[in-house]
Amino acid sequence: MDTTAALRTEHLSKRFGTTLAVDGLDLTVPAGEVFGFLGPNGAGKSTTIRMLLGLLRPTGGAAWIFGDRADDVQRAHRHLAYVPADVALWPTLTGQECLDLLAGVGPGTDLAYRDELVGRFALEPDRRAGTYSTGNRQKVALVAAFATRAPLLVLDEPTSGLDPLMEREFRRCIAEAADRGQTVFLSSHQLAEVDAVCTRVGILRRGRLVEVAGLAELRRLRRSEVVVDLARPAPELRRLAELPGVADVREVSDLRLTLALTGPPGPVLGALAEADVVRIDVREPSLEEIFLDYYGEVPA
Known part of the structure; x- marks a missing residue:
């Protein structure tokens, strides 16, 4: 003991x-x-x-x-x-x-x-x-x-x-x-x-x-949310969903998309380097979101 x-x-x-x-x-x-x-x-x-x-x-x-x-x-x-x-x-x-x-x-x-x-x-x-x-x-x-x-x-x-x-x-x-x-x-x-x-x-x-x-x-066990703002539309970024570690990609508008990242960011950053990116925000999940995830719930 x-x-x-x-x-x-x-x-x-x-x-x-x-x-x-x-x-x-x-x-x-x-x-x-x-x-x-x-x-x-x-x-x-x-x-x-x-x-x-x-x-x-x-x-x-x-x-x-x-x-x-x-x-x-x-x-x-x-x-x-x-x-x-x-x-x-x-x-x-x-x-x-x-x-x-x-x-x-x-x-x-x-x-x-x-x-x-x-x-x-x-x-x-x-x-x-x-x-x-x-x-x-x-x-x-x-x-x-x-x-x-x-x-x-x-x-x-x-x-x-x-x-x-x-x-x-x-x-x-x-x-x-x-x-x-x-x-x-x-x-x-x-x-x-x-x-x-x-x-x-x-x-x-x-x-x-x-x-x-x-x-x-x-927090590393849970997905991070990445928000990408673009200077001009980049339809080719829809292929980000095929990259390793990317769980989900949503196009909010022609100039913004969000993705859920569960792995290292290298492949995503490499793909974004070819686009006209204005801003990237990465948000870690809060403890509340992690906790609710264990119970199969989504926080309001």
């Missing part, structure tokens, strides 16, 4: 009656990585996280957190901090009292950094938690997690309830955590968020891991 991994699962499975929620999940997240865990509602993401946290007992397989079995909760939780999608706080305590209580149950907290984060997230720590909105409860949990010295941060839909300014602050905190060498396991349906902060992603579909790859590698 790789004891240097921050998080590892082997054949991890969970069945609820006749429903197989997680099916033979094999995953390794190295220490220091920012890993995105993607999938639609019902794919098994939250069930997986609950097993990683020792809150659910697997039907089969096992999980480890920095070499400690996840079902040994006392040992495994020495290595992690967790932010759920729906944060529940002690309603009669102030935000500051909640932060102090959370700091006492983890592996240590950087108090100066925590005070800085309170300001950056515009948190009002003197108010009672029972008066907080969903977003403010989320801020308390995020401040507590990012200020901790835990080597692994497990974040399950952590930005629900945050406005765009606070989402930007969240992304800054992810970058700072990575700079400190912390590992981040981010489960999210906000694909732009994952695209912005993660170095590698895993895509879960119906309880099965269908892909694990770096973002650059994942």
Whole structure:
């Protein structure tokens, strides 16, 4: 077993009656990585996280957190901090009292950094938690997690309830955590968020891991869109569809065509050199388009 991994699962499975929620999940997240865990509602993401946290007992397989079995909760939780999608706080305590209580149950907290984060997230720590909105409860949990010295941060839909300014602050905190060498396991349906902060992603579909790859590698698996603007019509370019790596060619007008490229651009560029080209734009697929492609859907 790789004891240097921050998080590892082997054949991890969970069945609820006749429903197989997680099916033979094999995953390794190295220490220091920012890993995105993607999938639609019902794919098994939250069930997986609950097993990683020792809150659910697997039907089969096992999980480890920095070499400690996840079902040994006392040992495994020495290595992690967790932010759920729906944060529940002690309603009669102030935000500051909640932060102090959370700091006492983890592996240590950087108090100066925590005070800085309170300001950056515009948190009002003197108010009672029972008066907080969903977003403010989320801020308390995020401040507590990012200020901790835990080597692994497990974040399950952590930005629900945050406005765009606070989402930007969240992304800054992810970058700072990575700079400190912390590992981040981010489960999210906000694909732009994952695209912005993660170095590698895993895509879960119906309880099965269908892909694990770096973002650059994942994009190379998908077609790029090439838009060509011409100074004059070039009917001969319709033959581009015959070139290797060209999946589709569409003539939008006499002076513009688009093509889908799945291979190296050399043959296409060679053919375009004979035409009177004004402009070429190459657009990589977004993470959302890649993700939807796994489900046989086309984004709107």
